[in-house]
Amino acid sequence: MKILMVTPGRLPVPAVKGGAVENLIELLLDYNERYQMAEITVVSVYEKEAAEYSEKYQNTKFVFLKRSKPSELIMQKHLLPYRFFDYCFSVRTGSYFKKRACSFDVIVIQNELVNGRTLQRYLAGNYIYHAHNDTLAVNNRKDISFLQSCDCVISISKYLSKCFSEKAALSNIKTIYNGIDLEVFSRKQCCESRIELRNRYGIKDGDVVVVFAGRLVPDKGIQILIDAIAKIPSEYHVKLLVIGASFFKKSSENAFVKQLKEAGASISDRIIFSGYVDYDQMPAYYSMADIGCVPSLWEEPFGLTVVEQMAMELPVIATDAGAIPEIVDQSCGYLVERGKRLSEQIADAVKELSINFDMRKSMGLNGRKKAEALFDRKQFCEQWFRLVTGRSTNESDVEEKMGE
DSSP states (O other): EEEEOOOSSSSOOOOOTHHHHHHHHHHHHHHHHHOOEEEEEEEEEEEHHHHGGGGGGGEEEEEEEEEOHHHHHHHHTTTTTHHHHHHHHHHHHHHHHHHTTOSEEEEESSSHHHHHHHHHHTTSSSSEESSOOOSSOOOOOOHHHHHHHEEEEEEEEEHHHHHHHHHHSSSSEEEOOOOBTTTTSGGGGGHHHHHHHEEEEEEOOOOOEEESSSOOGGGHHHHHHHHHHTTTTTTGGGEEEEESSSSSTTOOOHHHHHHHHHHHHHGGEEEEEOOOOOOGHHHHHHHTSEEEEEEOSSSOOSHHHHHHHTTOOOOOEEOOOTHHHHOOOTTEEEEEESTTHHHHHHHHHHHHHHHHHHHHHHHHHHHHHHHHHHOOOHHHHHHHHHHHOOOOOOHHHHHEEEEE
């Protein structure tokens, strides 16, 4: 089977600049590399490092489309709507394949609806849309028409499936939870890293570290978390580790990030801004922490950082946002209600966990078990390829080969 995989077009694949969607695509490509489920062609924005890294793949062909430096700068500074760049990317993609008279059995559109409905003008085939966000938040008749024309819509959570079903009257939607590499996201593998990194950042043995990981944007609730940490008396020995940047790798420090640092100036001795961290280094950085926090204000379509923190045996304090209640329950963390008292609720949960080691340990182990049961990369990839190709790998072979 020949599959065309169209990435969102904002970050490169392989995911050398990060990005949740891009990392998930890379998981699928790695799985296909082992099991040869299909002939895959991936369309990605060009990045030199990504192009070099792509050479390791034998079963995937990459088509890299270059974006000018001015366009890159304009996009990072949000001077034009993202959909403008998405449209340009999709037109170039369509033109590329039409010119070469290419054909595919399945065309998978990753997350950007404009890529799908634009590409249909150039390339006929069976379309599958993989939804990672509520891209119908702004209803567009053309988008809805595209979704209804798809053979299947894959959603990453029950919450997101419900959103699409209600807004577009879809009956062809399937939920497949995202997965992560649980062998890499393992606290047991990071004992030495925890000691080395805590020493590097001046974290003492008695300090309890709360970790936030994600883009530093208002919707992620980082400003609320900083306010919560400021409410906790110093005798609790709580520190906050903030992992991330305003727009993934190599992004500049924008006005909002500067505001965050100013807001935390009074407790600067208790806040660590690590900046962007490459995805392969995330387990080591998570290992520094004792508590995870995902204080999202927007409706999270899934919450991959929640799963990563659970896999690292961290109790997780998270808001009741979108699909997060599908992941976190009282056995592995705290679900707090968004509203006027959000920072107080987070502060209370952090204080309780900071003084109760047994609770932290128990919740952490329960979170790990839940991640193993529901959010393993093997399950994600197997379910995805079974749906897209109709083929299935032998489960015992998966267990053996993915552990190599």
